[in-house]
Structures are given as structure tokens and as C-alpha cells.
Amino acid sequence: MSSESMSEKAFSSSMSPLRQVTSNFMDSRIAIVSLGVLILVVIAALLAPWLSIQNPYDLAQIDIMDSRLVPGSKSLDGNTYWLGTDDQGRDMVSAILYGLRISLWVGILSGAAAFALGTLIGLLGTYAGGRLDALIMRAVDIQLGFPPILIALILLALLGRGVDKVLLALILSQWAFYARTVRATALVEREKEYMEAARNLELPPWRILIRHLLPNCLPPLIVVSTVNVANAIQLEATLSFLGVGLPITEPSLGLLIANGFQYILSGQYWISVFPGIALLIAVASINLVADRLRDVLNPRGQR
Template structure:
């Protein structure tokens, strides 16, 4: 009697990252969102090269002019090229979104790991503090923080980061509660692994897929919040080429029929937020085993 042994396939020999990459490349929405995001990053990084004009330069002969061959997106109330200001504004908006969510994610991960792993009064303290922050709408909390610290780009980043912390803390805590008594964690504990090692080497990696998904989606909402703060005058200086500032300065011109001064910055915000949300959904579909 002869026995045959099944040969391992290429899929079974590939790493988890390679398998995820194949799933991601087959996801059409993910590819489209990634291409648009890459284009936004290139525009932001190369704004000094790609922008046709200096964002602070005024053309006094073309004040509030509609789109023309010389100014593709038109000019604002001071004759500044809107396309150039949008390109430079991409640098600020992407930086605010990335920096604020990164700070919030780091703080939330640390607090969530401690709360879920330690439990007891420390867990109650962290979670009740998070509930207090959850009681405030995110935009209202950001306004309160900026009102206390003063307007400015760095304070906007800090304000957006603060109301991102409890969201990531609760997400990481929920998974830590499930993982802290798993077999591989108990095995590491039995051979003398410290609590720090258990949290950051064994539990944290298992929470990263969910964190990455929400991190991506949170960047879009943070960009929207930062633009809202700038719109009400709590962001950078009014002349800084930032999308929220551009919308704020266009309020009087919209009533006069100058639609272009608000439509193009608004479209930039819409496309950027939509791209991050679509990319987050695609990452969830390709990283979450329950979604496949």
C-alpha cells in the first residue's frame, strides 16, 4: 500500500504579509484609494515644485477671478492662486491628520494595554476618564482645548489628539481583555516573562490589525475636524494656506456668486477624507479574518 503526501502549495508557504498583500492587490477600492492617496502625498511633498504660483503672491489684476488658463482654479479675494494654495494646504492637512492621530494612537495603546492587562481600580480609572471625554462631542472638545491653549497649528494637533486617545484606549483594552488569558500569553508568563514583555511583545501585535484600520479612518475625521477649527478661526493664522482657512475666507465671496473660492477647497477636503475612509474599509476587509 502506497501513501502519498500532499505537496505544500505556494499559498501555504507564503508569509501572512504576503497573503494580505495578495488580498489587498485584488481589492479594487483599496487600489484606487491608494493611488489617490499617493497622488495627494506627492502633491504635498512637491508643492513648491508643482504649484504654479507662490501661495502668498497676489495678482492685483485678477482679484476673485473665475478659473482661467492663467489660474486654473481661479483666485481669492486677494488675487492669490487657489490651486497653489490648495497644493500647499495639502501639506498642512495631511501633517495635522497624521501627527494628531499618531499621538492619539500612542496614548490610547498604552492606556488600553494597562487598563486591560492590569484591571482593577486602574482599569476603572482609565475607562471612567475615557467616558468623561466621550461625553463631549469631538468637535466641542477640540474647541475647548484650543480655546484654553490658544489658536495655532500645534494646538490644533494636540486638541485633535486628545479626543482620539479614548477611542484607541477602548479598542485596545477590549482586545487585551480577550488576549491576556490566552494560551501563548500564559505560556510566556510561566517561563518568567515580565508584564511589560507580555503587553508589548505578545498582546500588542495581536491588536495592531484593528488599530491600523481605525488609525487610517481616523486620519480623515481628524483632517475634517482640523479644517472645522480653522473655519471658525481657531486654527493657523488666517493667511496660512490651509483648507479650513480658505473656506473661512470664502464666506463673503460665496454670496457674491464667486463659487470657485469655496468649491475647490471643499472638494479637496471631501476627496481626502473619502480616500482615508475607503482605505480604512479596504484594510478592514483584508485584515479582519471575520470579514473574509
């Protein structure tokens, strides 16, 4: 067999797991629809400045005279407010699109940072073993004994309001999930032959962790990270709704829901309901995609 055909065969065999995962994922219609909805949500958030008829947080572009207009109303300058306006005269479609941007950004960024921190701590503890591993796991057990929202509330009470403060609170309230997940997988992988061979070759510890151990721990981490992004979005919205999250100058779906909550009983439901629906669609689509990924990456757990 020629070297060219052998390289092609090796390339196709290396691509087969990815193709298999993609094929299994696409077998579910719910997963396909959820992924499509999620992609549309992300695109709408990214294109918010071009899809919106106004910047809802630019005081020069809003008019208090357009306050609390019903869905389908028109302004004096001819703009149509398809989902109405809030108590500040902001177009609800524009406010939701801008709110999606900050909600997705906070969720993804905090999830990525918590992923990196928790995975690093979990891998170091598992590889080192002994007292360091026991100390890390006791800290993880203590943190997982409290609801994440309680930890975030305590941290924000100490740090104050702000985007950076919310990001830090979300990271510190979620890293333990990744540390526990990566440790459970790494304990099994640590005893396998390839890890023993890497140690016998006296490779640097960082290379063993990053090049050998981490790639084999990624499948469950991918599922956990996807779920935690949705949880971070919900948590940020809850904190903002309670008034301890993002400041009022930052667009957020939680703030939009809170702003219209007092008007629901008076019949002006759209100020809270439509941002709530947008939050529900974003979180549900992420959770359904994560649910399918869990089944695909763990065939023994398929339902």
C-alpha cells in the same frame, strides 16, 4: 530536509499572511482606485513647492490686482490661474496644494500621537486590571460621551490658536478611541496561552506588552488609526473654518473654504468649492481604504 530549505519554507510561511492581506485588498477595484488617488494626493502635497506657480503665503509673490480672477484667467506676467484666484490674489491651485500639506501633516501627526497615547494607556490598564483599568475605562467612557469637536473647541478656547495647539486638541480628543479598541482586543489576548507562558517566564512587563500583546492587537488598531486620520483632517478643517483652528498665516483647506464662503452668493464659487472638493477627495480616499482594510483584517465582517 536541509536547514536551508527549512529556513526558506519558514520565511515563505511567515510572509504568507502579508501576501494574503495584500491579495485580498487588491480584489476590490474601489480600494485600488482609492489607494491610487490617496497616493497622488500625498505626492501632490509633498511636491507642492515644485508643482505650484507661487508660494501663496509669500507676500512678495502675490498681487492684490489678481484678486478673484475666474478660473482660466491669466496674470500680467503670463501665469495661468486654472482654478482662479482668491480675494488676496493667490492662485487657487497653489493654495490647495499647500493646504493639503498642512492638513495631511496635522492629521497624520495627531493620529500617530493619539495612537501611541491611547494604545499605551489601554494596554497598561488591561494588563494591570483592577482599579487602574476601571479608572481608565471610566475616563474613556466620559470622553466618548462628548463629540470630539466639542472637546477640541473647549481646549482651543483655553489654549488659543496655533498649529501646536490644534495638534494637542486633536490628540486629546482622539486618544480614547484607541484606548477602547486596544482594551477590547487585549482582554481576549490576555487569557491566551502565549500570554500565560510569558508571565510564567517572569518576563518584564514592558516586554510582555510591547513584544507579545501589542502585535496581536494591531489589526483593529490599523483600521481605527486610518479612519481617525481622516476624522482629524475633517476636524482640523472644521475648526479652521470656524476661526478657532490654525492662524490665517498657515495654509489650510478649512481656512481656504472659510475665506471664500462670503463670496459664494456673489457667484465667485471657486474660492470655496475647489478647496472643498480637494478636502472631499482626500478624506473619501482615506475612508475607502480604511473600509477595505476593515474587511480584509476582519473576514467575518465582510459585506
